[in-house]
Amino acid sequence: MAEFHKPKALTDATLHYCPGCTHGIIHRLVAEAIDELGIQGQSICVASVGCSVMAYDYFDVDCVQAAHGRAPAVATGVKRSDPSKIVFTYQGDGDLASIGTAEIVHASARRENITVIFVNNAIYGMTGGQMAPTTLPGMVTQTSPYGRDVNTVGFPMKMCEMLSKVDGAAYLERVAVNNVANVRKAKKAILHAFKNQVEGKGFSLVEVISSCPTNWGKSPEKALEFIQTDMIPYYPLGVYKDIYAEGGNN
């Protein structure tokens, strides 16, 4: 019978995330992947700006905290400095899909051998629930109080779909953490994205559909349901690109 342990790659710090937020699950999956690959001592985390800004308090590896959206550029510098290190960014949707759009597109175009964990909860959590680039059409937020009107503010960004057209991207998968089956798939994808880097296979990104009960105004349970009923239909799960898979594109 397997025992349940805290992964070594997580510190003992108490997470600051709201009750019901799935960042904690994603942190754990990342740490488990690091443990399983035995790369804790070689890993360098690039934290971003948003709810996960203090990721440097939670991952027990060397960390640098990047400016809003710039984590892929900082990670590029870290990785180019020492390609033997395992470099990963942990970014939210405002960070990666709005202010940092250029950085993520070009890091993928360069096929930087880094791992990107992209947490998409369709809202700016840290600043109190504003409309994100990934906020669903019609969704009410602090800055879209009448619901996101795509005719005035435009459409949500589908990053996996978009990056799948970038030749340099090696592996792109969208997963969710709203139920046990999906968490297991998310674990597999995150492990794959780190393994790719260890094997020098280039830019790997896992988009994780996550919940924000606080700013969605839902109970944790209802928030997980919302992922299933509203988020996943708009952001379909699956592998968007894997150049090394059988029949994988370029």
Added chain:
Amino acid sequence: MSEKVLMKGNEAIAEAAIKAGCRYYFGYPITPQTEVAAYMSKRMPKIGGTFLQAESEIAAINMVIGVSSTGKRVMTSSSSPGVSLKSEGISYLAGCDLPALVVNVQRGGPGLGGIQPSQSDYFQATKGGSHGDYHNIVLAPSSVSEMAMLTAKGFNLADKYRMVCMILADGTMGQMMEPVAIDDIVIEEVEKPWALTGTNCARPRNIVNSLYLKPEQLEQKNFERFEKYKKVEENEVMYESYMMDDAEICIVSFGITSRVSKNAIVTARAKGIKVGMIRPITLWPFPKKPILDAADKVKAFITVEMNMGQMIQDVELAERCKKPVYLCNRTGGMIPSPEEVLASIEKVNGGEN
């Protein structure tokens, strides 16, 4: 002494950086500093270094942050509008206490401005330029050989104090060719126990970070940083004193305008006007003391600048308004001629203003 070769100022910066142990360059094309990137793109791959043309100035400075956080020497270069874009990253470098060399080969502004030489980023360079309480060390070369020498020194200073060191040049300095011997470069190695090198599971993790949510912690961090800045002000001021022994008028000028001023001084001296010059080499820390000392001996100061009068404020502060300070300037990419500087000297000497 090695043989002198004819080089552009921009190329001298690049070669000196390589000789100073810099193996990482990130940049984005912009006139009039493109030769730095071009030189690096040729040389870096041949010496096991990294040249990367980034998607933007913003990305370039953040790549600099990445390399610097691993403890290695790294640089970027740009010109005025590009340096504005890098400002965000420069503040983060300051907030993370990371060393880096940033080169600004200035052009006229504001906005897209022009592509001719300028010194109008003086305020931006010396007063911070981005958000928060911080300083950069700012070095102002006035010859191609100083472009090289100060680049090498800049890396040492950046490492020593864990600060951004900025080379504040201008389009003329970047483009002009002079014979230069890039030798005698001393790399002052500094231990970097804070660097991100992976823990190897053998030491506590290192964190490079500028976020302090507790105000008392951030205040303390800023106090500590300013203690460091105080040491820089005490120990690292550099300036050249030119014909100041008997001077009654003191020109203060840096970079290309200091060379124009030297010509004017020689002509003025031939006409019997006792004029000299203090040329700041460090713009921050500013050579306050020599200017204050000069205030007791001279009857007036003239700053010669290619802007609407920026350094003049530091001169007035340094000499505590003991003597009048006049401005001789051109802007927008125009360079003052020796005749214009001479006219200014004669006017001040005649007691007019």
